Amino acid sequence: MSIRHGLLALLSGGPRYGYQLRVEFEASTGATWPLNIGQVYTTLSRLERDGLVAPGGADDQGRTLYAITEAGREELATWFATPVGQTDRPRDELVIKIAMAVAAADVDVAGVILAQRMATMRTLQELTRAKRGVADGAAQRLVLDSMIFKAEAEQRWLDHCEAVLKERKA
Amino acid sequence: MSVLEMREVTRTFGDVPALRGVTLAVGRGELLAVMGPSGSGKSTLLNLAGGLDRPTSGSVSVEGADLASVRDLAALRRGGIGYVFQDLNLIPSLTAAENVMLPRELDGVRAGRAREEAEAALREVGADEVAGRFPGELSGGQRQRVAIARALVGERCLLLADEPTGALDTATGDDILRLLRERCDAGAAVLLVTHEPRYAAWADRVVYLRDGRVADSTAEALESAR
Ligand SMILES: Nc1ncnc2c1ncn2[C@@H]1O[C@H](COP(=O)(O)OP(=O)(O)OP(=O)(O)O)[C@@H](O)[C@H]1O
Numbered sequence A: 001m002s003i004r005h006g007l008l009a010l011l012s013g014g015p016r017y018g019y020q021l022r023v024e025f026e027a028s029t030g031a032t033w034p035l036n037i038g039q040v041y042t043t044l045s046r047l048e049r050d051g052l053v054a055p056g057g058a059d060d061q062g063r064t065l066y067a068i069t070e071a072g073r074e075e076l077a078t079w080f081a082t083p084v085g086q087t088d089r090p091r092d093e094l095v096i097k098i099a100m101a102v103a104a105a106d107v108d109v110a111g112v113i114l115a116q117r118m119a120t121m122r123t124l125q126e127l128t129r130a131k132r133g134v135a136d137g138a139a140q141r142l143v144l145d146s147m148i149f150k151a152e153a154e155q156r157w158l159d160h161c162e163a164v165l166k167e168r169k170a
Numbered sequence B: 001m002s003v004l005e006m007r008e009v010t011r012t013f014g015d016v017p018a019l020r021g022v023t024l025a026v027g028r029g030e031l032l033a034v035m036g037p038s039g040s041g042k043s044t045l046l047n048l049a050g051g052l053d054r055p056t057s058g059s060v061s062v063e064g065a066d067l068a069s070v071r072d073l074a075a076l077r078r079g080g081i082g083y084v085f086q087d088l089n090l091i092p093s094l095t096a097a098e099n100v101m102l103p104r105e106l107d108g109v110r111a112g113r114a115r116e117e118a119e120a121a122l123r124e125v126g127a128d129e130v131a132g133r134f135p136g137e138l139s140g141g142q143r144q145r146v147a148i149a150r151a152l153v154g155e156r157c158l159l160l161a162d163e164p165t166g167a168l169d170t171a172t173g174d175d176i177l178r179l180l181r182e183r184c185d186a187g188a189a190v191l192l193v194t195h196e197p198r199y200a201a202w203a204d205r206v207v208y209l210r211d212g213r214v215a216d217s218t219a220e221a222l223e224s225a226r
């Protein structure tokens, strides 16, 4: 994904200036994706070059407002309509670590699994605390939920590893 | 003082050692989650904590009272302990509301008030519209909510819940955990058995059971949460 499409999505709700885009972007992603203001302006100028946004005057404090163009709306619709692929994910270090622990001699695999499980559980606890703190803001909550589901999948996979390895030893 | 304290508890069924020396404590306002593979002793632990079963050795005390020396265990259970059973245990010939009222009526609360409390508890778990139905007329998730309402009704110092989210979708499961958490914040101690990490993560502390023993616990996280 791109910051590009995130900014287009925010602009589809009406013209905004740069700093406002940054604040709204962080709020709707539950502050899991911090942006600096430089990134916002670089992205806006590329969007402008591509005809997807246009500067639309200034607000009463002289800040330049940007508006989405018709081409921008089409681009956004295409983005929402296109599923995200699984292919370009980076290799998962944990998977490789466990695989190597099983393959190598003299590694306490159960110990590696347990340590990882405790660490992942602590992450889950932190994410859940953050979620409890979200008063209203469905977008933020759903971003945290997504991270919770991913951490949970990792926990389940670790349980599975433990069970499979136990079976093989028995 | 801890609400629940278990010391070196063992429980053996015939020659099956279900628990082999478990020590743990749950304080007021604390939510403790117990995880572990099937057969690791989770339900056994909960039954002992609620005085539904007796340890082979070791001691269990609730609010400072050693369960081995409590004469009227049933009264202690009804008065201070709310229990959500893994298989729910709703009485089929009573409506949802009557199931929730039952523990209060046994406590001697008069029917009118017991009904009001039951209705409030059913509302809390989002099951008020099924109050008049029998368990056989409810979906699995609705039955589960009624069983949770029954555990919440009245003043409980200790809530014991065995897989209370088993039949619920994840959004509803979150609502139930939020409820249990609120009870904690109001001063109750909660012991939650779950195999779902997302729900265990609501706890202050997570204990892993394996083969009847505590394999590990996130004790540090508790310290930093306080
Ligand atoms: N009443 C009983 N009589 C004989 N054995 C029992 C009894 N209750 C439990 N057990 C045994 O004790 C062990 C622990 O059982 P327990 O029900 O506590 O497991 P659990 O962790 O709750 O599992 P699950 O996740 O499947 O509910 C198992 O080996 C079980 O067969």
Ligand SMILES: [Mg+2]
Binding pocket: B042, B043, B044, B086, B162
């Ligand atoms: Mg069980």
